[in-house]
Amino acid sequence: MFSMKPSTPLPLSIAFAALSTLAACGGSSHSSPVAVDPQPPAQPAPTPPTQPAPPPPVDPAPTPGSPELTLEPGYTSISSTTSFSQPNWPAWSHSGTASVDGVGCAQSETYHTHALLTVYRNGVRLALPDSIGRGSGCNYEMHTHDGSGVLHIETDVPRTFTLGQFLSLWGQGIGGGAVLGMPGPARYYLISNERIAPVTTDPAAIPLAAQTEIVVILGTPPAALPRYDWAGSGL
Secondary structure (H helix, E strand, O other): OOOOOOOHHHHHHHHHHHHHHHHOOOOOOOOEEEEEEOOOOOOOOOOOOOOOOOOOOOOOOOOOOOOOEEEEEEEEEEHOOOOOOOEEEOOOOOOOOOOOOOOOOOOOEEEEEEEEEEEEEEEEEOOOOOOOOOOOOOOEEOOOOOOOEEEEEOOOOOOOOEHHHHHHHHOOOOOOOOEEOOOEEEEEEEEOOEEEOOOOOHHHHOOOOOOEEEEEEEEOOOOOOOEEEEOOOOO
């Protein structure tokens, strides 16, 4: 019988195989840590752009029904208005001597003063009829001579008449959607001492004061109103 010596080749081969197996699986049970990219720091939210301040409010344009009126820089003679005023109404017709709305026949000219009534239609000055309140045996205490719009007030004692009284004598009205026989509405202004003021009360109640102009405007107003020379016009 052959006796066999113990030897180590087999265990070494087993150990080598085990090492090969470990190398194939990654080498050891403790694998190298995997590098992880660090998270970038959180960025702050962008600041919204500053909104520009709103523009200041703009004053509204003047209302077409209430335009600003101005006077011409130079003076105009009132008597010259007949040359650029357009005829519009028929001649005044009246008979009798009865009082009309408190206006009677003149007894004397102890008190004599003047006011002015001006009517514009779409920028054109209209001529009042001649001799409203004159004729037929009676010169009324308030009347016209020509188309200038001058109202002559001639009484025995100082009196103050109104626009409504003159219109009654003339036979015209300013109510009911019509103004002096023309489609309304109208705007009324008072010019005294070269100052223009809109009339916000009943226009029929406007007093006919000395050297005062009442302006009635229908439609588009004129670019500027004449600045009248009362003294130079003999009024």
